[in-house]
Amino acid sequence: MNNSFKEIAAEIKKAKKIVLYPHMHMDGDALGSCVSLCHVFRGEGIESYVYIQEDIPDNLKFLDNGYCTSDEEKVKNADISMLVDSGELKRIKGREDAFNSGKTSICIDHHETTAPFCDFNYIDSKAAATGELVFELLNELGAKGDSVTANALFAAITTDTGNFQYSNTDKLSHEIVAKLYDWGLESSKISIEIYENYRLERLKLEAEAMSNSVIFGGGRAAITTVTQEMLRETGALMNETESIVDNLRSIRGVEVAILLKEEEEKLIRASIRSKEWFDVAELATAFGGGGHKHASGFTSHKTLSETWEDAKREIEKRLDL
């Protein structure tokens, strides 16, 4: 059972120090939600930090604003530890002890798999983004929204709805964004930071991967690779490959798309996506990996061409079911 935002707001108002925990491999929703909360808390005179232990992805660095810290000393003795956009301690690996040292714990999340385990929980798997729940909480807190808050929440919502394209996007997503303009939202500036800030090297790599792509399974599947040679040629980095599999999926008629990343000669990482009905979590599991129905991955210790053949065969088998 969820607590009410009223109960959670009351708890927050009693606190002198609150530390926020975005999940590892942070995304726009996790970091944007945390930053907006941290900004409002500090405005209320509460000492607050977003505690992280990894680099912020390039296109989300603008969110930091001095709220993020990796300093263990700073986050000690919190009145509240707040888990944002995840509901499992294993998703804040390396930070669990700090989290558990908070006097009270709060979880705000929208993942389906999240089971409430904190002292206070608000988990709504119907919300398109945790940022939408944070918006409601901030209103309950009586926050006077400003552009920092609005921009961070917009970053949360636009990234987790795939720019308002994914099926989780609904009326409320657009209503909340409309209201964020009253707080000073700079949607164009934020969209440029997030979506128009790619290195040329990255785009050249994406282009090469698309040029090399192969359609199979009667037009219902697409596969491509990123090799070490392609990285050398284009100057791109392996962590700049995340759009490639989405680009493959955007091909007409393609239901399932797979990208094979050659980390080493016999270390291949696969990213898999599906559009509507294909269960790529099940496919990944067959290769010892895992994920969600529409997004998953696995690691292979065979060569690139062996992995390519294995993946094609397993996908074709499932397309023919």
Add this chain to the structure above:
Amino acid sequence: MNNSFKEIAAEIKKAKKIVLYPHMHMDGDALGSCVSLCHVFRGEGIESYVYIQEDIPDNLKFLDNGYCTSDEEKVKNADISMLVDSGELKRIKGREDAFNSGKTSICIDHHETTAPFCDFNYIDSKAAATGELVFELLNELGAKGDSVTANALFAAITTDTGNFQYSNTDKLSHEIVAKLYDWGLESSKISIEIYENYRLERLKLEAEAMSNSVIFGGGRAAITTVTQEMLRETGALMNETESIVDNLRSIRGVEVAILLKEEEEKLIRASIRSKEWFDVAELATAFGGGGHKHASGFTSHKTLSETWEDAKREIEKRLDL
């Protein structure tokens, strides 16, 4: 001076036959706006068509729904000719006579350069999409929105706001989309139709154009081309090039992006985009074209390489101001 939507609605209610004219090189806003109007008109018992003389771009074909015609006979003797998303007869070349044969003319548009010349005009350059104006007009008409109308207007708004990223996107854009859900909007289905429905040929062309792109102006400008040879090589069509200039603009540090499309040896069409401050309408005007501050175009009757040099020179001049 604009007429009011009330005046325009009154005129529409008197009509027995209305023909809608999207501009040539139709886009989602032109076609989506026309289709939503046509659907509502037919629902009111008005004979109505969207008159076109070119192929509908592949990812907008779902909008047709039997409303579009190229049959000159069908569009004769209209009570109203309605120009949608453009304000110049030259943008409906080949259809001017039919347009002028309508007893009354109406223009609904959001382009800055549009000067009212129809009997009734509603031109608002602050609107992010003509679809937003059409939404207001439909409300004035008392239309009971349904999913066909909602999906067509969503297509109009999502494409002209660049998926809610462009600087024209504002509170009203999101408020209108939120209201479209009440009419039965299927936003995810439409987003897949528009954004995940690309022919492989198109994506291979985009890849080649990106591979050939050149950065200049100290990293602040990017240019690329689509030649007839590239179309032959990839099997893509010239109407499948619209994402290319946006891809160029998404390069970090690039303020202005330009795509040169070789229609014939001495017929080059340029699409220009800017990110923040560069006024591409002014640039296009210098070449006899026009558009908005962040999106414009022009036609050149020089060769591709001459146009390339001209464009580079004019852009560099303006970057150095």
